Amino acid sequence: MENARRDGSGSAGILGWIGTNLSRLGVSLFIPVVTFVILWRVFIFLRDAAAPKWVTAIVAIIWGVGGALSLFFVANLVIEQLPDVWKHRLTPFIFVGPALAILFWYLFMPTLRSFYASLFDATGDTFVGLENYAYAFTSDAMLESFRNNLIWLVMVTGFSVGFGLLMGVLADRTDPRFETIFKALIFMPNAISMVGASVIWRFVYEFRPPSAEQIGLLNAIVTGLGGQSQAWLLLQPWNTLFLTAIVIWLQTGYAMVIISAAIKGVPAELLEAGRIDGATEPRVFFSIIIPYIRGTLVTVSTTIILFTLKIFDVVQSMTGGNFGTQVIANEQYTQMFRAFHYGRGAAIAIVLLVAVIPVMYYNLRQFAQQTEAF
Amino acid sequence: MVGRQQSLVGKIFVHGVLIILAVTWTVPTIGLLVSSFRPGDSVLASGWWTVFRNPGEADLTMDNYRVVLGIASEEERLEAARLGGAETINLSAAILNSLTVTIPATVIPILIAAFAAYGFAWINFPGRRFLFIAVVALMVVPLQIALIPILKDYIALDLSGTFLGIWLAHAGFGLTLAVYLLYNYISTLPRDILESAFIDGASHFTIFIRLMLPLSLPALASFAIFQFLWVWNDLLVALVFLGATPEVEVLTQRLLGMLGAFGTDWHLLTAGAFVSMFFPLVIFFSLQRYFVRGLLAGSVKG
Numbered sequence: 061m062e063n064a065r066r067d068g069s070g071s072a073g074i075l076g077w078i079g080t081n082l083s084r085l086g087v088s089l090f091i092p093v094v095t096f097v098i099l100w101r102v103f104i105f106l107r108d109a110a111a112p113k114w115v116t117a118i119v120a121i122i123w124g125v126g127g128a129l130s131l132f133f134v135a136n137l138v139i140e141q142l143p144d145v146w147k148h149r150l151t152p153f154i155f156v157g158p159a160l161a162i163l164f165w166y167l168f169m170p171t172l173r174s175f176y177a178s179l180f181d182a183t184g185d186t187f188v189g190l191e192n193y194a195y196a197f198t199s200d201a202m203l204e205s206f207r208n209n210l211i212w213l214v215m216v217t218g219f220s221v222g223f224g225l226l227m228g229v230l231a232d233r234t235d236p237r238f239e240t241i242f243k244a245l246i247f248m249p250n251a252i253s254m255v256g257a258s259v260i261w262r263f264v265y266e267f268r269p270p271s272a273e274q275i276g277l278l279n280a281i282v283t284g285l286g287g288q289s290q291a292w293l294l295l296q297p298w299n300t301l302f303l304t305a306i307v308i309w310l311q312t313g314y315a316m317v318i319i320s321a322a323i324k325g326v327p328a329e330l331l332e333a334g335r336i337d338g339a340t341e342p343r344v345f346f347s348i349i350i351p352y353i354r355g356t357l358v359t360v361s362t363t364i365i366l367f368t369l370k371i372f373d374v375v376q377s378m379t380g381g382n383f384g385t386q387v388i389a390n391e392q393y394t395q396m397f398r399a400f401h402y403g404r405g406a407a408i409a410i411v412l413l414v415a416v417i418p419v420m421y422y423n424l425r426q427f428a429q430q431t432e433a434f
Numbered sequence: 435m436v437g438r439q440q441s442l443v444g445k446i447f448v449h450g451v452l453i454i455l456a457v458t459w460t461v462p463t464i465g466l467l468v469s470s471f472r473p474g475d476s477v478l479a480s481g482w483w484t485v486f487r488n489p490g491e492a493d494l495t496m497d498n499y500r501v502v503l504g505i506a507s508e509e510e511r512l513e514a515a516r517l518g519g520a521e522t523i524n525l526s527a528a529i530l531n532s533l534t535v536t537i538p539a540t541v542i543p544i545l546i547a548a549f550a551a552y553g554f555a556w557i558n559f560p561g562r563r564f565l566f567i568a569v570v571a572l573m574v575v576p577l578q579i580a581l582i583p584i585l586k587d588y589i590a591l592d593l594s595g596t597f598l599g600i601w602l603a604h605a606g607f608g609l610t611l612a613v614y615l616l617y618n619y620i621s622t623l624p625r626d627i628l629e630s631a632f633i634d635g636a637s638h639f640t641i642f643i644r645l646m647l648p649l650s651l652p653a654l655a656s657f658a659i660f661q662f663l664w665v666w667n668d669l670l671v672a673l674v675f676l677g678a679t680p681e682v683e684v685l686t687q688r689l690l691g692m693l694g695a696f697g698t699d700w701h702l703l704t705a706g707a708f709v710s711m712f713f714p715l716v717i718f719f720s721l722q723r724y725f726v727r728g729l730l731a732g733s734v735k736g
Contacts, residue, residue, distance in 0.1 A: 096602070100591070103598045113527060117534040120597050124538030128545055136639045151638055152562070155553025158546050159609055160565060165587075166606025167572045170580035177582065227455060230448050238449075244722065245456045248463070251714040251725070253667030255686045259693065259707035260466045263700060275481050275700070277465055309459065370576055373669045377690050389670075392578055397674070402582055409579045420574045 080149050087135065087150045088157025095131045099124065132158075171413070178406035182399075192407035202408070205388045208300050212368040212387065215304040216311060217361050223308070224315025224360070228323050229345065231316075243320070247313035254310070254373035261306045262378065267291040296384040303385060306374050311367065315360050322356035323349060355426060362423040369415055388412055470498055470704035477701045498705035525709055527681075528688040532666060534597055535676075535684055539604035539665045540658055546605065547612030548620075548654065552642050554613070555621035556628060566617070573610045580606070581674050588675065595679030603675050604665050612657055619653035620646060656727040663714055685710045 102123055135154050139147055181188050196202050227246060231239045249257060266276030270289050274280040279289040292302045326349055334344045350357075372389040375381055381390040388408060396405030468482040471494045485492040504524035553559075554566045584603060585594065593599035623646075631641050647654070669686045676682050683691075689710055692703055718725050 099598050100593070103596050104592065113530055117530050120534050121537050124598070124601055125541045128542045132545070132549065140637070152553050152557045152559035155549045155557060155638070155642070156565065159550035159569070159613055162546065162602070162606050163569060163572055163609055166580055166584060166603065167575045167610065170583040171575055173583040174579045223455075227452070230452050233448050234452065238452075242452055242456055244719075246459050248715070248718060249459070251663065251718040252711045253669070253686050253689075253714075255669055255689045255693075256667075256707045256711050259689065259703050260462045262693065263465060263469065263704065264462050266700070273480055275478065277461070277481070277483075280481050280483070309462070312459075370578070376669065377693055389576075389578060393670070396582055397677075405582060409576065409581075412576050412578055413574065416576055417574045424570070424573070
């Protein structure tokens with residue numbers, strides 16, 4: 061219906077084409093730019109105003125939320141005044157334009173700009189070719205990071221999916237009320253920040269000299285069993301494993317919930333048929349359930365792999381990347397905001413991007429095949 | 435259910451394993467919770483589990499919360515200072531900042547994404563498919579890539595350390611996923627609803643506001659919870675775009691600062707950590723269904 065109307069005006073020639081697309085660009089930019097400028101001016105004003113903090117906060121929240129919404133209305137109002145042909149040409153861009161403009165500024169351009177910056181030195185003044193990439197692949201800190209990220213990937217993915225599978229299968233055999241409470245307890249860590257989780261686990265790993273009374277849970281258990289208390293976070297190379305335990309603790313709940321849903325989706329007739337044919341429970345598990353939920357297992361694994369490739373918060377708040385626990389994302393942060401070496405930071409970010417692409421591609425393909433998002 | 439009949443032994447085994455796992459998973463959090471109610475001296479003198487040995491005589495207090503929330507009496511503050519904690523551990527300003535950052539940083543991207551998802555799903559325009567694929571493709575970009583270029587822009591625009599700056603940053607980083615997920619939902623809504631609205635002469639804008647937003651509420655709610663938690667719990671984006679400005683510091687930043695500066699004041703750290711978990715846990719226990727859906731849907735965010 062609309063296509064016909066728009067195509068009817070398609071003979072206006074090159075000038076018309078340019079005009080149409082310029083207008084589209086204009087509409088795309090209108091909302092973000094105007095919102096931005098108005099919000100920005102008010103912000104500078106708010107920041108310099110001496111109002112009590114909670115007043116500033118409330119005004120800021122209302123202003124931010126209302127500002128964005130009202131500008132969609134204004135843009136629509138403007139478009140409504142135009143002749144029909146233009147209305148049809150421009151309306152789509154009221155809808156998709158702001159998103160495209162923001163993504164262009166926040167993700168697309170930064171990728172190009174980071175790649176460009178990665179070819180320059182610390183301050184961005186001198187072209188250095190691939191020197192920063194040489195750093196990204198050969199420096200001690202980065203080699204350590206690659207090793208540790210690999211440990212993260214294997215440990216967290218393996219244990220989270222393993223525990224999630226175990227819990228999903230066992231919980232399926234219990235009373236529904238018991239199952240619900242159990243799942244809530246395991247899933248709860250997903251709600252809290254990784255900094256909060258780090259406080260919890262720093263306390264678990266707290267070290268006191270062997271003669272003193274232990275207040276950290278792990279050392280209390282170890283000394284209770286007759287062992288020696290240890291400073292777990294300084295204990296190379298094992299300390300990375302103690303950090304991964306935190307994220308296993310976080311991610312297992314996620315894996316469990318998805319896997320459990322998949323297990324419940326295995327048709328009962330299939331299981332019955334297997335059992336009637338005399339298959340033992342382990343046999344049913346490995347020959348029927350596992351093959352049936354294979355796709356889900358792949359999605360969960362790739363999602364957790366993506367998460368571990370970009371792991372940052374836990375390392376930053378537990379050890380700061382010291383004592384042999386450095387990882388790629390934290391080394392990138394260190395280069396950019398501690399060493400102020402923009403070239404290296406940008407090169408490491410590009411390495412991270414390249415590492416993520418294949419996993420994300422695979423993940424999205426599986427995701428699209430397997431599940432509906434909601 | 436013939437095959438599913440379990441022997442008593444099997445039942446005990448299954449429940450036993452699950453209870454052991456549940457206890458293992460919960461104990462670290464319980465340790466945090468218990469310690470946050472113990473006086474500083476006791477936390478340092480004995481393990482938190484000793485409280486359970488003699489529950490009647492356990493020495494519990496709300497003082498730690500009064501100190502971290504900045505409502506402590508002079509006496510309590512001095513007590514905290516004696517144990518090494520400074521008076522600056524007041525988290526109430528950080529809570530306010532976290533709310534000011536999180537609410538618009540949740541609403542703005544959802545609004546923009548919902549418009550875009552509708553545009554991609556229901557309006558025909560040239561380049562639609564290409565642009566949508568471009569948006570989804572941008573999901574691979576880790577936000578680390580954007581930190582320095584955007585920070586440079588912010589410094590030039592005087593936006594570094596402002597709420598507006600971090601809202602837009604979170605909007606930018608959350609938008610690809612939001613568009614993708616909302617598109618998946620909106621594009622599956624029945625076509626006839628829209629067509630009858632069109633025949634009645636409604637514009638896209640009216641249809642979107644009157645029909646699409648209400649119909650998409652489950653998807654919007656799930657994503658809203660995901661984005662709220664993501665922003666509330668975020669550390670990296672806050673460190674980069676708010677980092678240099680103490681007045682706008684959010685909770686995760688303050689907590690990280692406390693971990694570094696008062697790494698052994700466990701009574702205050704545990705109380706502070708629990709304060710930071712309060713909102714997420716309330717949401718978790720009150721909106722569990724949406725919460726789980728939202729987290730599952732959003733788990734690939736980068």
